[in-house]
């Protein structure tokens with residue numbers, strides 16, 4: 001098996017119901033121990049190339065040769081996500097593409113990447129924790145305001161909403177309100193081996209700050225772009241990739 005795990009029809013429909021009713025779904029012990037170990041070895045190798053500072057790999061290119069890229073290209077795995085999208089959202093995704101990402105938050109440069117609340121460009125998000133600090137505090141839990149909005153018919157409305165929520169001022173304000181208990185998001189403590197699903201396009205989310213002495217690595221699989229092919233979507237993807245490259249460049253400068 002070159003992908004991550006298999007999913008039967010009954011389990012998939014349970015995940016769809018959980019995402020809609022509870023805001024997220026968990027597939028416990030989804031990864032076989034040797035698969036998780038393979039991912040960890042891969043992350044270790046890549047982290048060494050980045051001076052153990054923050055890095056993110058977006059798309060097939062930088063992930064080439066890894067099981068993450070193989071998963072995103074697997075026809076069988078694509079069918080799993082297609083079925084889940086259909087079961088949960090009631091229709092097929094306009095695009096078949098799976099967009100894989102590897103994020104590794106570590107060192108002081110990782111702190112800047114925390115609490116960066118956003119809506120994903122794609123509807124379905126699958127999150128695979130690879131390394132999660134087992135400290136009591138600052139594990140980098142996933143912070144989620146689930147299903148805050150619907151899929152927008154208009155690309156423009158989507159862009160305006162993203163601009164409103166994803167700017168530094170709003171992000172800071174949200175962090176502040178959460179700290180004071182005025183806003184109560186769901187906090188997901190992730191366990192490596194489990195896999196998590198939520199509607200990334202509909203849910204405002206971020207990760208909590210993570211202890212700089214520890215490594216927090218997650219793989220993300222983004223599926224089902226509601227505005228597939230539109231100019232705005234292409235720009236958002238470009239912008240995210242640009243941000244990721246800039247963060248890596250910054251952490252390199254700081255490390256040297």
Ligand SMILES: O=C(O)CCC(=O)C(=O)O
Pocket residue numbers: 101103120127142205206207218220
């Ligand atoms: O690493 C995480 O926990 C979340 C990252 C995320 O939401 C994203 O890359 O879209």
Ligand SMILES: [Fe+2]
Pocket residue numbers: 118119120125200205
């Ligand atoms: Fe996201």
